[in-house]
Amino acid sequence: MALVLNEEQSMLRESARDFLAGRAPVSHLRDLRDSGNTDRFSRELWNEMAEMGWTAMLVPEEYGGHGYGFTGMGIVLEETGRTLTPSPLLSTAMTAAAAVALAGTPGQRSDLLPGIASGERIVALACDETSLHAPGEIEAELDASGGGYRLNGSKTAVIDGHIADTLIVSAEGDRGISLLLVPSSAPGVSVKRYPLLDTHAAARVSFDGVRLDDSNILGTQGRGLELLDEILDIARVGASAELLGIAQEAFERTVQYLKDRKQFGVPIGSFQALQHRAARLFGEIELGKSVVLRALHALDEGSADRPEMASLAKAKVSAIAHLATTEAIQMHGGIGMTDEFDIGFFLKRWKILDSLYGDRNFHLDRFARLRGY
Numbered sequence: 001m002a003l004v005l006n007e008e009q010s011m012l013r014e015s016a017r018d019f020l021a022g023r024a025p026v027s028h029l030r031d032l033r034d035s036g037n038t039d040r041f042s043r044e045l046w047n048e049m050a051e052m053g054w055t056a057m058l059v060p061e062e063y064g065g066h067g068y069g070f071t072g073m074g075i076v077l078e079e080t081g082r083t084l085t086p087s088p089l090l091s092t093a094m095t096a097a098a099a100v101a102l103a104g105t106p107g108q109r110s111d112l113l114p115g116i117a118s119g120e121r122i123v124a125l126a127c128d129e130t131s132l133h134a135p136g137e138i139e140a141e142l143d144a145s146g147g148g149y150r151l152n153g154s155k156t157a158v159i160d161g162h163i164a165d166t167l168i169v170s171a172e173g174d175r176g177i178s179l180l181l182v183p184s185s186a187p188g189v190s191v192k193r194y195p196l197l198d199t200h201a202a203a204r205v206s207f208d209g210v211r212l213d214d215s216n217i218l219g220t221q222g223r224g225l226e227l228l229d230e231i232l233d234i235a236r237v238g239a240s241a242e243l244l245g246i247a248q249e250a251f252e253r254t255v256q257y258l259k260d261r262k263q264f265g266v267p268i269g270s271f272q273a274l275q276h277r278a279a280r281l282f283g284e285i286e287l288g289k290s291v292v293l294r295a296l297h298a299l300d301e302g303s304a305d306r307p308e309m310a311s312l313a314k315a316k317v318s319a320i321a322h323l324a325t326t327e328a329i330q331m332h333g334g335i336g337m338t339d340e341f342d343i344g345f346f347l348k349r350w351k352i353l354d355s356l357y358g359d360r361n362f363h364l365d366r367f368a369r370l371r372g373y
Helices: 009-022 024-037 043-051 071-085 088-102 106-118 224-260 273-302 306-337 343-354 360-370
Strands: 123-126 141-145 150-160 166-173 176-183 188-194 200-212
Touching: 009 043, 009 071, 024 071, 024 343, 071 088, 071 224, 071 273, 088 106, 088 123, 088 166, 088 224, 106 176, 123 150, 123 224, 150 166, 166 200, 166 224, 176 200, 176 224, 224 273, 224 306, 224 343, 273 306, 306 360
Parallel strands: 123 166, 141 166
Antiparallel strands: 141 150, 150 200, 166 176, 188 200
8 A cells, every 4th residue: 555645534634634723723732731621631622523523433333433444543643743632532532442343342342432433432541550661561450259350450651541431451360461341430440640741641540359240351351461462552553643743743833933033134944054954854754654654554454564563653753753842942942942832842742652652662672572683
């Protein structure tokens, strides 16, 4: 498949860009922060996203979705990266929707997918127990109890966990690691919200003797680590798409500043040293576009190299977004360091997305291992 968007995908990108520019510019993020909104996202805007069909893109048609595919969702996430729009799109509409569609029983799909498609259900992945991404290191325990199970343990850095009604939780049991669908309102579940650097929010979640049964198990009991890797690769590609949007917007804002800002009577963009730096960044971003699109195609096609493409995209685009945001701060000079100027928000969002689901070093190592090194 060619690494270019077709006409329908290009129209989706333009539609998403126009909607977000009008309804959720970067000032929207600032307003949420300054208003003290504890959800750290707008439910009104989320409902409008659902009306646009974004929450239903990965939900099969028989459950009220569009079955549009990962490439379409990646296009939308790229545009939310441009405007830094806080929403559960990545956690719920991409990661959770794909997980339930992939491994859910008919009952689980009927229970969750229609609500995800309509924007009424928010589902969050809870797989990390320390500040470092290590999905295979699990201390949460799933113990057999009276014909059912008891879940004990804790998770941290649960993106959108503070607003989720259902959590996808990894735990170790007698048969190995399993993934569980746990209602956040279940007795024994405690959710504690905390703010992130980028003004979004996450949660620490603890489980104290939470009673579950077979209907709560996602996929095959004891085979959860394999399923978790597949779900995480979907989330990683989604995060990479958002990082790409951040890189592009930071670059375009910087180029415009180089044209507008004058020193010695001329635009600073006329200085050859700055032109060289901008040209290098342009080339890196073009490469990033191809990497992300290739990873999205791998998900849509179900190709065998999906894990490699996910780690390649996350490592490469995170590095590109880091370069774009740090260069943006430096080329903007002193004003780039101020809170009153928007450019600093892009660097903060990069930092959160870089560490989410594994940072650049994690994925460089993983890519090497997948390639047999």
